[in-house]
Amino acid sequence: MTANADRNALINGLRGLAAFLDSNPDIPAPRYASVSHHLLDSPDEEMRAEIDTIARYLGAEIDSWSTSDTHYSTTIRFGPVEYRASAILSKRRAEITAELRHSRCHDCGATGVDSLGQTCESCQGQGFC
Numbered sequence: 001m002t003a004n005a006d007r008n009a010l011i012n013g014l015r016g017l018a019a020f021l022d023s024n025p026d027i028p029a030p031r032y033a034s035v036s037h038h039l040l041d042s043p044d045e046e047m048r049a050e051i052d053t054i055a056r057y058l059g060a061e062i063d064s065w066s067t068s069d070t071h072y073s074t075t076i077r078f079g080p081v082e083y084r085a086s087a088i089l090s091k092r093r094a095e096i097t098a099e100l101r102h103s104r105c106h107d108c109g110a111t112g113v114d115s116l117g118q119t120c121e122s123c124q125g126q127g128f129c
């Protein structure tokens, strides 16, 4: 799907959700909704510059919570609905990669022992791989 097709599909989906909730008042609705645009795979300074550009388009500030070395974002709100553009900076991406490497063992369910009560060979009893 092209970027414009993705954008149009999102807009149509949001309109569809709004119409659905409006015409089905018995369906519970969340108190707020958030749509996020994430930047993930460019150098940090390029992503910060892109977020700065988006913030100017939005007429919004950089989110104060995001000025760390892990995230950089800007947000515009429409009542309880928000649009956020957020860069996941290289430090946080490295943390996520490390966390994914250290995930639960699928063979033993993180118990460290196999079905025979022996040390799990996949994780060597660690429970994590």
Ligand SMILES: [Zn+2]
Binding pocket: 105, 106, 107, 108, 109, 110, 111, 112, 113, 120, 121, 122, 123, 124, 125, 126, 127, 128
């Ligand atoms: Zn295991």
